[in-house]
Amino acid sequence: MSLAENSLRFAWLEVTGLCNENCDHCYADSSPRGDHGTMTVRDWVRVISQLSDMGTRDVQFIGGEPALYPYLPALIRYAHASGLSIEVFSNMSHIRAELWDVFGECGVRLATSYYSDSAEDHDAVTKLRGSHKRTRENIAKALSLGIPLRGGVVAVRPGQSG
Numbered sequence: 001m002s003l004a005e006n007s008l009r010f011a012w013l014e015v016t017g018l019c020n021e022n023c024d025h026c027y028a029d030s031s032p033r034g035d036h037g038t039m040t041v042r043d044w045v046r047v048i049s050q051l052s053d054m055g056t057r058d059v060q061f062i063g064g065e066p067a068l069y070p071y072l073p074a075l076i077r078y079a080h081a082s083g084l085s086i087e088v089f090s091n092m093s094h095i096r097a098e099l100w101d102v103f104g105e106c107g108v109r110l111a112t113s114y115y116s117d118s119a120e121d122h123d124a125v126t127k128l129r130g131s132h133k134r135t136r137e138n139i140a141k142a143l144s145l146g147i148p149l150r151g152g153v154v155a156v157r158p159g160q161s162g
Helices: 041-053 072-081 095-103 119-126 133-144
Strands: 010-014 058-062 083-090 109-114 151-152
Touching: 010 041, 041 072, 072 083, 072 095, 095 109, 109 133, 119 133, 133 151
Parallel strands: 010 058, 058 083, 083 109, 109 151
Antiparallel strands: none
16 A cells, blocks of 8 residues: 555644633643743754655644644644645634734634523633633634634533533
């Protein structure tokens, strides 16, 4: 079987363990106490280059909260220039202005988890007061900018409303 027939089509790039939320169910054990890990931007660029060279089509930047990683815009631009399709999995509660521009320029798709239509329930899961409001505002902004977004309602607490 050739490399083209057996290439890695998709890769997750966990660029940070830092998160502004503090969800008990977090698979990555991320939180406000997390950090950006030991990989440098140069290391990430090398990984992205290797993925592109081997025929990978799609990458997803994850964390923690990838929007908190200060070099995310540079990595998105590099991945885009390398011909990769890009998705960012974000809690959507902390998207700075520069990222909106990069998302649009590079055709980034967004993905998010949503915990409840009730602000009280959502904020109880994230342990971040106001996260529901900010997440909803940023979902609306993404859609108004024409940025593709997919989301899932994640039930993690008894009696949690959808």
